[in-house]
Amino acid sequence: MKCVAVVYGGWSSERPVSLSSGQKMAAAAREGGYDVVEIDATPDLSVQLREAAPDVILNGLHGPWGEDGCVQGLFEILGIPYSHSGVLASALAMDKIRSKTAFKAAGLDVARDAAVTREEVARAHPLEPPYVVKPVNEGSSFGVLFVRAGANGPARQVLGADWHYGDNLMAEEFIPGRELTVGVLGDKALAVTEITTLREFYDFDAKYADGGSRHVIPADLPDAVTQAALDAALIAHQALGCRGATRSDFRYDPSKERLVILETNTQPGMTPTSLVPEQAEYLGMSYVDLVSWMIEDASCQR
Numbered sequence: 377m378k379c380v381a382v383v384y385g386g387w388s389s390e391r392p393v394s395l396s397s398g399q400k401m402a403a404a405a406r407e408g409g410y411d412v413v414e415i416d417a418t419p420d421l422s423v424q425l426r427e428a429a430p431d432v433i434l435n436g437l438h439g440p441w442g443e444d445g446c447v448q449g450l451f452e453i454l455g456i457p458y459s460h461s462g463v464l465a466s467a468l469a470m471d472k473i474r475s476k477t478a479f480k481a482a483g484l485d486v487a488r489d490a491a492v493t494r495e496e497v498a499r500a501h502p503l504e505p506p507y508v509v510k511p512v513n514e515g516s517s518f519g520v521l522f523v524r525a526g527a528n529g530p531a532r533q534v535l536g537a538d539w540h541y542g543d544n545l546m547a548e549e550f551i552p553g554r555e556l557t558v559g560v561l562g563d564k565a566l567a568v569t570e571i572t573t574l575r576e577f578y579d580f581d582a583k584y585a586d587g588g589s590r591h592v593i594p595a596d597l598p599d600a601v602t603q604a605a606l607d608a609a610l611i612a613h614q615a616l617g618c619r620g621a622t623r624s625d626f627r628y629d630p631s632k633e634r635l636v637i638l639e640t641n642t643q644p645g646m647t648p649t650s651l652v653p654e655q656a657e658y659l660g661m662s663y664v665d666l667v668s669w670m671i672e673d674a675s676c677q678r
Contacts, residue, residue: 377411380671381430381456383447385416388439389518389540397646398436404667405434421447425454432674433458434667435643440513443643444470452676459670461642462678465617469642470513472546475616482615484608484637487627488549497545498532506550509534511541522550551636553629556595558609559644559652560622561669565606566655570595591651593658601628604635612640619678620670623652 382405384398385391398414405412413428415421417437425433433456441447443460445467451458461469469475476486490502497509501523509531511519519541521531534545559566573589595602609624623644627636644652646667656666 377409378432378671379411379413379428379430380405380432380434381413381415381425381428382434382436383415383417383421383425384436386437386439386442387418388437388441389514390439390442393645393647394436394438394442396648397438397650400648400663401434401436401646401667401670404664405671408664408668408671410668410671417442417447422450422454425450425456430456432456432671434671434674435459436646438643438645440470443641444513448678455676457674457676458678459674460620460678461616461618461622465619465678466642469616469618469622469640472510472512472639475640478615479612479637482611484611484615485635487551487636487638490547492545492547494534494539494543494545497547498530498535501527501530502547503549508548508550510546510548512544512546514541519545551627551629551634553627553631553634554595556597556605556626556628556635557651558605558624558626559655560609560613560618560624561652561656561666562620562673563610565610566652567593567658568595568597568602568605569593569651569655570597571651589649591654593654597628601633601635608635608637609640612637616640616642618642619675620673621652 382402384394402412402414415424445463448463448466480486492502505523505527506525509521555571557569570592612624613622624640625638653663
């Protein structure tokens, strides 16, 4: 029986999401017939893994250290096959500015942006409002701020004592329209989901709280737009060099027939409200089958 270490938790801002994803994946792996050891990652993860001596690592970490290439490098050093993307693809996808360079080179439409520091964002508008301010290396919408048209001043809250999302930020043109997302497994784009929420935007609570958002699958779109989104997600996955499962997020502006890719997530959530499991189920793949696929897809040198 294959021994699978499900690694989750960690110490990033996305720890609660990772705990939910990891524990659900561990239960599914057991149901799928694997011998499972659950590891709540600490800075001594190498010791934890040596003691567990797994055949495969199912990576359930989210956020910095877990999906930015750092822990993937550790898996490579230990020589243990692991799920999802490798070192370079993970690092590239986590950096919102550099990943957009790869998207643009692959022919995808991206929003106009500016790389800025916290001080620059607080001092003056880096772009003409409306625009969005995002940390360069965070997930789950942590630290995302909207500066509306006609705003009296820039996003000065980034200088507050409760800001924990780093000094390097991206200001990005606000794209009006509809929120779409597409999952990819290996070399296949799954489906297009439209996300709606009564909140200001698809933030952490909208993503993970019960009733925080509504997922429409398949999205009610013209066939050509659906196909364009499926194609763009697979192109993004390949342009970054991703493996395993990813999820790419888009904004679609019907007034301009513009489909803009925002980012690709190399460790998409596996919680009860997550989008990739939902899309897989829509196509007839159970959660247990999805987790088993991730385990069997694991390898080194990804």
